[in-house]
Amino acid sequence: MRHHKNLRARGRGGTDIGFFLFKRVASFVATLLAASLVIFLVLDVLPGSAAEVMLGDSATPESVAALSKKLGLDRPAPVRYLDWMRGLSVGDLGTSVAYNAPIAEIVGERLAVTVPLALMAMALTTVLAFALGLFAAARHGRAADVGVMAASQVGIAIPNFWFAILLILVFAVKLRWFSAGGFPGWSVEAGGGPGPALRALVLPAVALAVVQAAILARIVRSAVIDVQREDFVRTARAKGVSRRGVLWGHVLRNAMVPVLTIMGLQFANLLTGTVVIENVFSLPGLGRLVFQAIANRDLLVVRDVVMLLAAAVVVINFVVDLLYVVIDPRLRVQSA
Amino acid sequence: MTGPTVIPRRRSRQHWWRANFVVGAVLVSALLALALLSFVWTPWPATELDIPNKLKPPSAAHWLGTDSLGRDIVSLLIVGSRVSIAVGLIAVGIGMTFGVGLGLLAAVRRGWIEEAVMRLSDFAFAFPALLSAIMLAAIYGPGLVTSIVAIGIFNVPVFARITRASALVVRSREFVLAARALGKGEGRITLEHVLPNIAAILIVQATIQFAVAILAEAALSYLGLGTQPPTPSWGRMLNEAQQQLFRAPMLAVYPGAAIALTVLGLNLMGDGLRDIFDPRLTQRR
Numbered sequence A: 001m002r003h004h005k006n007l008r009a010r011g012r013g014g015t016d017i018g019f020f021l022f023k024r025v026a027s028f029v030a031t032l033l034a035a036s037l038v039i040f041l042v043l044d045v046l047p048g049s050a051a052e053v054m055l056g057d058s059a060t061p062e063s064v065a066a067l068s069k070k071l072g073l074d075r076p077a078p079v080r081y082l083d084w085m086r087g088l089s090v091g092d093l094g095t096s097v098a099y100n101a102p103i104a105e106i107v108g109e110r111l112a113v114t115v116p117l118a119l120m121a122m123a124l125t126t127v128l129a130f131a132l133g134l135f136a137a138a139r140h141g142r143a144a145d146v147g148v149m150a151a152s153q154v155g156i157a158i159p160n161f162w163f164a165i166l167l168i169l170v171f172a173v174k175l176r177w178f179s180a181g182g183f184p185g186w187s188v189e190a191g192g193g194p195g196p197a198l199r200a201l202v203l204p205a206v207a208l209a210v211v212q213a214a215i216l217a218r219i220v221r222s223a224v225i226d227v228q229r230e231d232f233v234r235t236a237r238a239k240g241v242s243r244r245g246v247l248w249g250h251v252l253r254n255a256m257v258p259v260l261t262i263m264g265l266q267f268a269n270l271l272t273g274t275v276v277i278e279n280v281f282s283l284p285g286l287g288r289l290v291f292q293a294i295a296n297r298d299l300l301v302v303r304d305v306v307m308l309l310a311a312a313v314v315v316i317n318f319v320v321d322l323l324y325v326v327i328d329p330r331l332r333v334q335s336a
Numbered sequence B: 001m002t003g004p005t006v007i008p009r010r011r012s013r014q015h016w017w018r019a020n021f022v023v024g025a026v027l028v029s030a031l032l033a034l035a036l037l038s039f040v041w042t043p044w045p046a047t048e049l050d051i052p053n054k055l056k057p058p059s060a061a062h063w064l065g066t067d068s069l070g071r072d073i074v075s076l077l078i079v080g081s082r083v084s085i086a087v088g089l090i091a092v093g094i095g096m097t098f099g100v101g102l103g104l105l106a107a108v109r110r111g112w113i114e115e116a117v118m119r120l121s122d123f124a125f126a127f128p129a130l131l132s133a134i135m136l137a138a139i140y141g142p143g144l145v146t147s148i149v150a151i152g153i154f155n156v157p158v159f160a161r162i163t164r165a166s167a168l169v170v171r172s173r174e175f176v177l178a179a180r181a182l183g184k185g186e187g188r189i190t191l192e193h194v195l196p197n198i199a200a201i202l203i204v205q206a207t208i209q210f211a212v213a214i215l216a217e218a219a220l221s222y223l224g225l226g227t228q229p230p231t232p233s234w235g236r237m238l239n240e241a242q243q244q245l246f247r248a249p250m251l252a253v254y255p256g257a258a259i260a261l262t263v264l265g266l267n268l269m270g271d272g273l274r275d276i277f278d279p280r281l282t283q284r285r
Helices: A002-045 A050-058 A061-071 A077-090 A103-138 A143-157 A160-174 A194-228 A231-238 A243-280 A286-295 A299-327 A330-335 B003-040 B073-109 B111-124 B129-140 B144-171 B174-181 B186-223 B234-242 B249-277 B279-284
Strands: none
Touching: A002 A077, A002 A299, A002 B111, A002 B129, A050 A061, A050 A299, A077 A299, A103 A143, A103 A194, A103 A243, A103 A286, A103 A299, A143 A194, A143 B249, A160 A194, A160 A243, A160 B186, A160 B234, A160 B249, A194 A243, A231 A243, A243 A286, A243 A299, A243 B129, A243 B186, A286 A299, A286 B129, A299 B129, B003 B073, B003 B249, B073 B111, B073 B144, B073 B186, B073 B234, B073 B249, B111 B144, B129 B144, B129 B186, B144 B186, B174 B186, B186 B234, B186 B249, B234 B249
């Protein structure tokens, strides 16, 4: 009888997961499409004539018409939108007016800076936040806990770009351990290499991570404190599981749900933070590219980069949604 | 644990969070006082250039020295606070007006309207203030209005979500049922019962969003998308200071410290207000 009940529960769980996944994938695709529509409306339809914006005040009707024809902007908006979507799906993003090169190529080069920077910053954020959060939770209510909380309150208030400037001031201007900005590139032939390239990303990643870790450490601390009070933790300890075993096997796993939610939300902050920090350190990433594109009135580049950044936020939130299910099996049934 | 050991600890913790509120309130009041003072008095005219006296160290005449155009740093900081406060107020105002409206609509109407509002706010999270500002600046050019609109748009889903969630809780309480039984319409119930009961939560959120708006404005102005010269703003001051990092490093310290102290003050005040409005949270910490 008991065996039969278990089987039934498992069967229902399976369908629930299928429905849950379907709902999440559908909402993911709908959000991406809606984002692309808004970006297209704001940057392509709203300005009236994108070619006029790109050419600026010096535009003559002839030059506007010529550029419109060259970039295919003279076609109806729905055709342009569908063409843009088709291009995005096959990696053809059009041609940059300012660089006179395929946008996909330019974006690809810039991603080689932005993606490693974001990953380094996220890894550093996670390590710092868990170390501080667990340290504070283990000393709940004591001086060390109050100290970590006070430090994180200050960390949250510090603008990351100001912290970046302070890092430059200390480690580049005073100590001269790092350069104040710039990026040597990943290839040795171009005068760079993996070592110097990673070195150039250290200060930017620290600037991004410290402020983010201040927020996440608080979440880790309170999630761990909450879970530690649960009955199953006491039961596990009573059964003779070691303190460390309980922490890794029970407390952390259960504390991960709120922590992951915040990490997902933080990724959007991290991404916009990267745009700002790249400008502080003059790193040739997506953030610099989009600002140069604004200055050059290169609307197509702005459109593609904004779409890429918005898509990254949507994709990460989607992945976080899926991770919930892996971490907390109860959500499979509740969410369906 | 026994009773007597718990009670003093709770009390001391309550004092600790109340101290937070006092420190936060003092910092925020100081900022407001400075901003108001700037309308009647600054040590020097904030935008007056004095090239012969550029990059001067602190002195009796210029308490924190002068910048690369000879402008008095203290005066720039005092006048710069106006932009931060104005952007914070307007952006939070936009967020509250539309967000609270949408959140209440979702809580009252439920059904597809609620679903639409929630999906819309999910969607809006894909556009952090910086992305909206980049798009608006590409079309209309950078400026204060661009940054206010971008930060305001980002605030709308924040307030919509929190309003809906809190309003749903209040609407399930007995006094709302009683009001409905007495024949009050949904509009009156929302205005007379729901809104006053969620006001505390909204005030706390507004304080936190105010801090977020100040950080966002500073970042946008630093990047050149926000406040434009000659209007003084803390973000722009940092941008200009970075160019003088080797010659006058302290110029980069003051505006950042002003931003950090303001944000710290608002966050501490928000935390303190939350504990005053909902003491149960203090005990859970």
